[in-house]
Amino acid sequence: MSKVISRDGTPLAYERSGEGPPLILVGGAFSTGTAExxxxxxxxxxxxxxxxxxxxxxxxxxxxxxxxxxxxxxLAALIEEVGGSAFLYGMSSGGALVLRAAAAGLAAPRLAVYEPPFTVREDTVAEKAAYTRSLTTALAEGRRGDAVELFLSVVGMPREFIGQMKQAPVWRSFESLAPTLAHDDAIMGDGTVPTARLALLTQPVLVVDGGASPPLMRDAARLTAAAVPDGRARTLPGQTHDVDPRQLAPVLREFFNG
Structure with a gap:
């Protein structure tokens, strides 16, 4: 594993393999680089x-x-490390980060995202604000397990499944990553599709969703694509938010080689 130093001095661990134009994969909530x-x-x-x-x-x-x-x-430090320009792919909240980075002017000639978790319902903005307050309080008080449970509840995991996960080894990993839930929350802003920011993008952007994902998530993906001047929408039949990389890889390969 290699490391690069970000502008504020933070070391970032990364892995690099393959040949061809650089492509940086950006994970979502509860993920490290191994998830991608x-x-x-x-x-x-x-x-x-x-x-x-x-x-x-x-x-x-x-x-x-x-x-x-x-x-x-x-992301700017990683792009500089690989030669000054790179394709970007972001999963879930990682997709929202990729879109923010491109709008900030990073050298990314093409972007692809999978189901950035925006909302298309204005009536959920208050719910998002309440989540932010509860998450901030739980983390400030050191209640990492409560923060994890709050997040999983908000994304729709049934309470009985959460109870089962608490007994599994993965729960300790979730608790270790709990502070980064605040990072993802900040990236999502008020939770709505950032149409004004997306309108600034000049490069082709592929927005992929799963055909078996909840309708509101699919609607958000389509609205995200529509807000980008060169936005392109693609649906993977039978896929959910937990997308099969074997189904996704050919779509990304076609787009980034386009």
Missing amino acids: EPLAGLLVEDFDVVTYDRRGRGASGDTAPYAVAREVED
């Missing part, structure tokens, strides 16, 4: 693929106070 390794392994024949631990995760450092701009700078 199955997808990376399917793309290395066409691209110089980078997976990395976002700040506060895995082997990367974290520097307080957090700001979304610092994560944009992290």
Whole structure:
């Protein structure tokens, strides 16, 4: 594993493999770089693929106070490390980060995102604000398990499943990553599709959703694509938010080679 230093001095751990134009994969909530390794392994024949631990995760450092701009700078450091320009792919809230980074002017000639978790319902903005307050309080009081449970509840996991997960080894991993839930929350803003920001993008942007995902998530993906001047929407039949990399990889390969 290699490391690059971001603008504020935070070390970022990353893996790099394959040959071709650089492609950086950006994970979502509760993920480290290892979460994107199955997808990376399917793309290395066409691209110089980078997976990395976002700040506060895995082997990367974290520097307080957090700001979304610092994560944009992290991506800028990685892009500079691989030659000054790179394709970007983001999963879930990682997709929202990719879109923010591109709007900030990072050198990314093409972007692809999978189901960035925006909302298309204005009446959920108050719910998002309440989640932010509850999450902030839980983390400030050191109640990491409560923060994890809150997040899982908000994304729709049934209470009985959450209870089962608490008894599984993965729960300890979730608790270790709980502070980064605040990072993802900040990246999502008020939760609505950031149409004004997306209108600034000049490069082609592919927005992918799963045909078996909830209708509101699919609606958000379509609205995201529609807000980008060169936005393109694609649905993977039978897929959910937990997308099969074997179904996603050919779509990304076609788009980034386009």
